[in-house]
Amino acid sequence: MGNKKVILVGAGLGSLASALRLSYAGYQVEILEKQTTAGGRLNILQKDGFTFDVGPSFFSMSYEFVELFESIGEPIPFELNELNPLYTVNIAGSDRVFQIYKDLDKLANEFKGLENDFETKVRAYLKGAKEIFHDTEYKVVKKNFDSIVGFIASMATVPMKHLPKLFRTFWQELERHFDSEEVKIIFSLVAFFLGATPFNTPSVYNLLNYTELEHDGYWNVKGGMYKIVEGILPLLEKKGVKIHYNTEVKSVNYNKTKMESVVDQNGKSWTADLFIINADAAWFRGHFLNRKKFTEEKLDALEWTLAPFTIYLGVKGTIPGIHHHNYFLGDNFRDYADTIFRSSVAPKKPYYYVNVASKSNPNCAPENCENLFILCPVPDMRVKPNWDDAEELANEIIDDLSKRVGFDIQNNILTKTVYTPIEWKNMFNLYKGSGLGLAHGLNQIGAFRPSNKDEELSNLYYVGASTTPGTGLPIVVIGSKLIQERILKDHPNT
Numbered sequence: 251m252g253n254k255k256v257i258l259v260g261a262g263l264g265s266l267a268s269a270l271r272l273s274y275a276g277y278q279v280e281i282l283e284k285q286t287t288a289g290g291r292l293n294i295l296q297k298d299g300f301t302f303d304v305g306p307s308f309f310s311m312s313y314e315f316v317e318l319f320e321s322i323g324e325p326i327p328f329e330l331n332e333l334n335p336l337y338t339v340n341i342a343g344s345d346r347v348f349q350i351y352k353d354l355d356k357l358a359n360e361f362k363g364l365e366n367d368f369e370t371k372v373r374a375y376l377k378g379a380k381e382i383f384h385d386t387e388y389k390v391v392k393k394n395f396d397s398i399v400g401f402i403a404s405m406a407t408v409p410m411k412h413l414p415k416l417f418r419t420f421w422q423e424l425e426r427h428f429d430s431e432e433v434k435i436i437f438s439l440v441a442f443f444l445g446a447t448p449f450n451t452p453s454v455y456n457l458l459n460y461t462e463l464e465h466d467g468y469w470n471v472k473g474g475m476y477k478i479v480e481g482i483l484p485l486l487e488k489k490g491v492k493i494h495y496n497t498e499v500k501s502v503n504y505n506k507t508k509m510e511s512v513v514d515q516n517g518k519s520w521t522a523d524l525f526i527i528n529a530d531a532a533w534f535r536g537h538f539l540n541r542k543k544f545t546e547e548k549l550d551a552l553e554w555t556l557a558p559f560t561i562y563l564g565v566k567g568t569i570p571g572i573h574h575h576n577y578f579l580g581d582n583f584r585d586y587a588d589t590i591f592r593s594s595v596a597p598k599k600p601y602y603y604v605n606v607a608s609k610s611n612p613n614c615a616p617e618n619c620e621n622l623f624i625l626c627p628v629p630d631m632r633v634k635p636n637w638d639d640a641e642e643l644a645n646e647i648i649d650d651l652s653k654r655v656g657f658d659i660q661n662n663i664l665t666k667t668v669y670t671p672i673e674w675k676n677m678f679n680l681y682k683g684s685g686l687g688l689a690h691g692l693n694q695i696g697a698f699r700p701s702n703k704d705e706e707l708s709n710l711y712y713v714g715a716s717t718t719p720g721t722g723l724p725i726v727v728i729g730s731k732l733i734q735e736r737i738l739k740d741h742p743n744t
């Protein structure tokens with residue numbers, strides 16, 4: 251067996267999954283990571299006796315993780331934990347807390363009095379969502395594309411009955427099935443907290459509600475999400491994969507057809523047969539390769555997912571009125587969703603998500619304490635570059651949450667960390683602080699998304715949120731499979 255050397259730039263999940271697949275296939279793999287830890291957005295913050303997941307707190311399509319470890323012949327090195335209920339939702343102005351269950355009988359009970367005949371309607375809605383999921387999974391998501399023509403040809407094999415969905419929005423599809431504003435808002439959250447509003451997201455993404463409510467549900471990991479990374483690292487070590495931390499690629503050398511080396515902040519040059527970039531695939535092409543299609547002006551004109559404003563709180567006492575995964579919404583969903591992308595000021599009466607890992611994982615907080623992770627999607631730095639008002643927004647959220655759960659959080663804070671889009675951008679080189687990278691409008695998926703194979707350099711590949719198939723933990727794991735397929739074909743290790 252040959253011993254082709256691969257350098258991965260960045261140690262996010264897409265990179266770690268690729269490193270697993272390629273090292274187990276016999277490639278010699280090294281990873282360069284600017285941070286002091288692996289995982290990228292899937293990271294860990296330990297402070298004052300509390301442990302926080304920095305970014306992702308749950309995921310769908312858990313079977314993609316199962317596939318990853320099966321493909322390398324290893325048992326899955328962490329314990330998956332299915333969420334039940336999936337999450338709770340509170341809408342401002344009401345004490346009602348909706349518990350969202352996969353069990354549709356129980357879910358129907360939650361919407362009693364709001365939506366007549368909910369169960370029949372939701373089954374019809376999910377039937378359509380299921381069909382589009384299974385009709386596109388292998389034709390659009392789990393497939394490499396070498397040209398727009400090839401992509402369109404593959405799309406053309408998706409049954410015609412789905413065509414009208416291309417011309418409707420996510421919200422319009424919900425309107426076709428449900429009357430209750432609450433049901434429509436709650437079923438939109440999957441789009442909203444993925445960084446897009448349901449009023450301009452194509453209706454095909456209603457398939458996400460099928461993945462959530464019927465197909466595989468939501469999962470997290472026993473002991474905290476970072477166990478995923480901690481489970482992968484020893485396997486990489488076993489295969490001799492070296493990760494060089496505090497090593498940021500600052501420039502690259504290439505000729506007409508090949509990438510020759512990447513150069514770190516100390517001027518050290520790293521050579522390899524193949525390079526895989528886990529930094530943002532669109533930004534990298536503009537910033538390092540000076541590609542005309544990816545200048546700052548062009549990148550700014552693309553659609554990006556919302557930026558995260560995140561708060562990590564260690565709180566004295568146990569908070570009774572809150573569950574593991576909770577959404578707290580205002581009472582002006584459409585106005586809020588319409589302005590949030592365009593506003594240069596922090597949102598008033600913000601909508602936010604709260605994860606209380608200590609509810610199910612007591613090791614992450616000292617006794618009789620809670621650890622709270624709060625995520626508020628905010629405009630990215632194209633529209634709101636200044637975050638001098640971060641403290642104000644954090645306090646507004648904490649005060650609002652205190653009122654809604656009936657617990658004085660502000661006066662019981664033992665530790666507090668706030669990351670604005672500026673920190674998110676600086677930590678992981680996220681373009682203008684966009685939390686999930688490029689959005690997934692129909693003009694930014696498949697062959698229209700920055701490809702996972704470079705257009706000009708034959709030994710350069712990309713994996714992660716802004717290349718194909720897209721963003722989210724299971725999706726970047728699929729991405730690692732797609733580049734493995736390409737590399738085994740283009741550069742077999744013989």
Ligand SMILES: Cc1cc2nc3c(=O)[nH]c(=O)nc-3n(C[C@H](O)[C@H](O)[C@H](O)COP(=O)(O)OP(=O)(O)OC[C@H]3O[C@@H](n4cnc5c(N)ncnc54)[C@H](O)[C@@H]3O)c2cc1C
Pocket residue numbers: 259260261262263264265282283284285288289290291292304305306307308309310497498499500528529530558560625677678679685686713714715716721722723724726
């Ligand atoms: C707040 C938040 C919450 C989220 N919640 C969820 C969730 O609940 N469920 C879910 O499925 N997804 C969630 N996501 C999305 C998910 O985190 C991402 O889609 C996924 O982690 C992206 O992985 P990636 O492979 O693109 O790598 P990234 O996480 O982007 O990692 C890239 C790595 O490359 C490094 N790097 C960048 N440039 C260089 C350079 N020049 N030199 C060296 N290293 C470099 C960075 O430091 C980073 O470590 C969330 C994201 C955020 C921000």
